[in-house]
Amino acid sequence: MKSTNHIKDLITKMADDELILGHRNSEWTGLGPILEEDIAFSSMAQDKIGHALALYEILHEQFDEKDPDHYAFLRNEKEYKCCHLVEFPIGEYDFSLMRHFLFDYAEMIRYETLANSSFEPFRLLSKKVKGELKYHTLHAEEWIKQLGNATDESHARMQQELNHCFPLAAGIFEPAKEFESQLMDEKIYPGEKKLYELWLDKIYSVVTQASLNLPDIGKVQPVFGGREGYHTEYLQLLLDEMSEVYKLDPGANW
Amino acid sequence: MNNSYDPRVKRLTLKDANISLREGEHWNIFEVFRQDKRGARHVHVGALHAPDPVLALIFAKEQYGRRKDCFNLWVVCSADILAFNDEDSDVFANNREKNYRDASGFKVRDKIEEFRKKSGNIKK
Amino acid sequence: MYGGGYIFDEPDRRQRTEEYEHDIPEKLAEFEARIEGGEKIEPDDWMPSEYRRQLIRLIEQHANSEIIGALPEGTWITRAPGFRRKMVLIAKVQDEIGHGQLLYNAAETLGKSREAMINDLLSGKTKYSNVFNYPAETWADVTVIGFLIDAAAIINQVANSRGSYGPYCRALERICYEESFHLKQGHEAFVGLAAGTPMQRRMLQDALNRWWQPIMHFFGPPDTISAHTEKLMQWKVKMASNDDMRDHFLNDYVPKVWELGLTLPDPNLKKNGETGRWEYSDPDWDLFFKVIKGDGPCNKERLAVRSWAEEHGRWVRQALMSSKYRRHAPVA
């Protein structure tokens, strides 16, 4: 039988990104800068957790992995494939917004290209989440542009967070060492390098309109490691928290 | 003071509450009109605070459009809404009397019947 | 969620109830006739200043309860067990923030700005429902809040939705619609634990025991000691007495707890077959007033967290404060 490890690896890293960032962003519920934004940000966190669930369901249904709850909440830290960007605590709103902007553009581009994947569940998912991702990027773009162009303080904050987040965001595109060429050959997805280029194009235009400067791309050292299971100190703590209740009795109905 | 039970709260640096907001810090107010489906009319559903119309629309999408079918929304600054004072609603008071403006004010059938009775032998 | 049956008085204002006498008598008669006839009062209508004051107080404290009430539950989002519970809980807490948003709007139509209301909340001048001064210690607490506190709040909110002030009623119409989801999800999670493993049942029983007193406090002191509501009832600001709402709650929900084989920590709790009313041990009202005054287990934390949100969101708000600032209260 043909190995499916390459697809499983891709799905796992996409799902883990969504799961972890969805949890992080949900922490803003009740703490946002204004009630209206609180509500909007919370909805997008829900969408992310929903995307994670949809991906874990594919793993469960197509590849006989454990059920989504079990898979999402009971693996060892080393088995998670999320990138470092999503692991950091929420910090201040400038960091969370910049992360949201950089991540959600990457997410939108990834899912857009999956509309042409040879793997049917990806095509279906791509179609299903299109509208949600459109809203997320619309929201992110407007915030980045408005804050980038508002006051000296807000401009400085956004520029600083762009510099801070950029190498982490470039880490989203860490290629899967063993699987990259197989995934591309089978036309499952276009490969991380291609996605990275498409992403740079998109964010460049928004960043410019926000009067911000992208760091010198040639000199950026992307923060890799997450896709291989090496994580920041924050992931384990969050995993413990996420599964605290579920772990009391994973066999129980909660 | 942060001996909270809550992990997310533990991660915050808390101080005693002592902030005082300035008037206007929560931005302008916009009215929101919701269109449930294409072709339907927009209906006023509430208001929200936003710095400008674009963010108002973005906020409206979640606060007024996150459940049930929604096709589109309008936002308009509350300060731009012009309305009569309620006590001036008597400007509309005689509308119902002015039935010459209304289909219900025309009863031509009676006249026809009367005419037919009078003239007797017109074929149907 | 949280109408919180009890409208908290500002301490020094307990006696100031007859202010409306200074208003214009003919206007007052017209106003009262309108309410009597079942019509709503709208923002631009003439209203007695005492009516305005009481409504602002009622609606803003209701709004405060929504955004503070979002904190004990919100903090459990990351810990909620499994996907379904997590997504349901975020959506639920998000709704509560949304309720706060709708209610502050309704109060703004009466002339008090959202900023002023938040300032009064943070300074302790205005209150929020007392139940949120208690911690949600375990997941079972979240299910007790989601089921029983939301249930209690719904009784209060459904009553208030028949009140006299148009914008408040319209906000409540939407809120009550969303609350029915809250109640369902709360009941489901509650039954999930009750029908679960012995450990889950123990967690739940434990949480029920801890929450029973705050729940009995929820609708406020007995009618005998919380008088001066006659005018508010006539004006349809207060729609039901504390004791009536409490009785309604006990009648609807105690059986739903008992049918699961759970107990409530009050040996005197029973329905009197003759009067049809529920009997119970008198809750500790001194404790209730003490907690309102700021001495509950979580008062400080709740306000500090809300204040954190306002403070850390400030640079965002200030950056986008428009030079074209034109504040006008919501129109309806």
Ligand SMILES: [Fe+2]
């Ligand atoms: Fe997203």
Ligand SMILES: [Fe+2]
């Ligand atoms: Fe609510």
Ligand SMILES: [Fe+2]
């Ligand atoms: Fe609720």
